[in-house]
Amino acid sequence: MTIIENTGRGPACPICNSTEYGSCGHLVADFDRTYGECLGGEIYDRQAEFSDLAERAFLLHLNQKTVLSVKKWGLDELWEITLGKFDPDEEYVELDGDIFQRVLIALLKDSGAFDVREGLIDPGGPSMTSWVSLLFADDPSKVIDMAINKLKIELH
Numbered sequence: 001m002t003i004i005e006n007t008g009r010g011p012a013c014p015i016c017n018s019t020e021y022g023s024c025g026h027l028v029a030d031f032d033r034t035y036g037e038c039l040g041g042e043i044y045d046r047q048a049e050f051s052d053l054a055e056r057a058f059l060l061h062l063n064q065k066t067v068l069s070v071k072k073w074g075l076d077e078l079w080e081i082t083l084g085k086f087d088p089d090e091e092y093v094e095l096d097g098d099i100f101q102r103v104l105i106a107l108l109k110d111s112g113a114f115d116v117r118e119g120l121i122d123p124g125g126p127s128m129t130s131w132v133s134l135l136f137a138d139d140p141s142k143v144i145d146m147a148i149n150k151l152k153i154e155l156h
């Protein structure tokens, strides 16, 4: 269960103030930053749309041996790491999960989502504590559509 580290209390949705933030309809994303996992929110079923776009664009440039000029949201770092790990004998690229998650969060925030400012943790047990990021918006699916469009533009 996610709590605010300083107070030990559960976080509330910053839009409607509900402590049932998983079901109030405003949750864009619930990310476990320590394990690089998406735990919920509107993005849960749509995260692959983002990774597919990035993987396809990266692979195209890697196969053509052209440089992808990207700067926003830390995409340049994701590109550099992917470039360094690329095996020309393989037909696919694998995105670094941590960096991809950072890019996704920056992109979602740039598209109108906002995060809970307090430090959030999920104290799973001794040495199992996760760092958590929660993102919210009035209309989560609109934010995700906008983020997809922004990513498409940046990758072209």
Ligand SMILES: [Zn+2]
Binding pocket: 013, 014, 015, 016, 017, 018, 021, 024, 025, 026, 027
């Ligand atoms: Zn809400």
